[in-house]
Amino acid sequence: MHYIVTGGAGFIGSHITRTLVERGHEVTVIDNFSSGKRENTRGLLSMGQVTLVEGSITDLDLLKGNFEGVDGVFHEAAIISVPWSVEHPQESAAVNVMGTLNVLVAARDCGVKKVVVASSSAVYGDNPELPKREDMLPEPMSPYALSKMTGEYLGAVFSRSYGLAFVALRYFNVYGPGQDPASAYAAVIPKFITRILNGQVPLVYGDGSQTRDFIYVADVVKANLCAMEKSVEGIFNVASGERTSVNELARLVPELMDVTVRPTYEQPRKGDILHSYADISRMKHELFMPDISLRTGLKETVAWYRNNPG
Ligand SMILES: NC(=O)c1ccc[n+]([C@@H]2O[C@H](COP(=O)([O-])OP(=O)(O)OC[C@H]3O[C@@H](n4cnc5c(N)ncnc54)[C@H](O)[C@@H]3O)[C@@H](O)[C@H]2O)c1
Incomplete structure (x- = not known):
């Protein structure tokens, strides 16, 4: 098969690309490197089945010029920062x-069969009802969340109006090798690991009792491949279905790194939601069963950051 991965130089997109190549598929990566990294594509390009197109998804002609003859699109490209979207709603x-x-x-004009889009748990907003189910009313709280919700509706309309098969995967907190710890908006796991590797203590915003639903990137890749290959459509939560507090993480990460450190607590960040975890029944029944535990995923992730310092 020939697949497109938009955002294929990014954290999740590069993992999807690698797995597709390992399974013998041909892949075209479209990325403008706004947050993606050249080192994420370097290893992939040497594998021979990957073509890199440097450009933006805002360029329709560029997309049409590359979608001809393609079987499916994994759409990962996005500006992922929530605070940035609040500052720049139009650009977002x-x-x-x-x-x-x-x-x-x-995809429609070039006869692509299916598009699988990266959505986000952000579409649920701060509705306190838990766990989050796909049929709950979205309550986007930021331009980023609104953009992800709009993408889901656009896809549903393209499916209904033009028969383009469409899946939206609502990722919860994805972690794993290659995630960027350097950005001001970096996720908690790469931040904890790299701070400890640099001799610093983990920083916790608030009292650390806030919970998140962490899923290892290899499971997210599997969700994408199943969504593409199975005859399913619609919206799926992609998560582990387990809640982990930031305090538990601040204990587990040092333990797995064989260090004893206590976190420093800072003021809670404005707009941070308190609790988030997913009902994953739909994913388990129609896509696959995630099978990488937090402990196993964290060990792999720590090993990667140790081998790839800086
Ligand atoms: N990482 C998570 O926990 C998480 C959670 C929910 C949703 N998501 C979604 O998953 C997707 C991938 O996220 P990620 O964590 O890998 O982020 P990432 O920043 O590593 O990857 C995004 C990629 O998109 C590229 N990109 C941005 N704007 C582009 C444009 N105009 N044209 C072409 N390429 C462009 C970037 O250069 C980057 O390579 C995003 O859509 C994100 O919203 C991620």
Whole structure:
């Protein structure tokens, strides 16, 4: 098969690309390197079956020029920072909404069979009901969340109006090798690990009792491949279905790194939600059963950061 991975130089997109190549598929990566890294693609390009197209999903002609003869699209490209989207709502929508619309239009016009889009648990907002189910009313609290929700609706409309098969995967907190710890908006796991490797203590915002639903990137890749290969459509939570507090993480990460450190506590961050975890029944029944425990995933992730310092 020939697949497109938009955002294939990013954290999740590069893992999807690698697995597709390992399974013998041909892949075209479309990425503008706004947050993606060249080192993520370097190893992939040497594998021979990957073509890199440097450009933006806001360029419809570029997409159409590359979608001809393609079997499916994994759409990962997005500007992923929530705080940035609050500061720059128009730029966020230009990429995350119009870019997604372009991907769908190009797929429709070029006869692509299926598009699998990265959505986000952010669409649930701070509705206190737990666990989060796909049929709950979305309550986006930021331009980023709104852009992800809009992408889901656009895909559903393209499925109904033009028969383009469509899946939206609502990722919860994805972690694993290659995630960028350097950005101001970096996720908690790479931040904890790299701070400890640099001789610093983990920083916890608030009292650490807030919970999240962490899923290892290899399980996210499996969810994407199953979503593409099985005759399913619609929205799926992609998560482990387990809640882990930031305090538990601040204990577990040092333990797995064989160090004894206590975190420093800072003021809670504005807009951070307290608790989030997913009902994963739909994913388990129709896609696959995630099977990498937090402990196993963290060990792999720690090993990667040890081998790839800086
Ligand atoms: N990491 C998570 O925990 C998480 C959670 C929920 C949803 N998501 C979604 O998953 C997807 C992948 O996220 P990630 O964590 O790998 O982030 P990432 O920043 O590593 O990857 C995003 C990629 O998209 C590229 N990109 C951005 N704008 C582009 C444009 N205009 N044209 C082409 N490429 C562009 C970036 O250069 C980057 O390579 C995103 O859609 C994100 O919203 C991620």
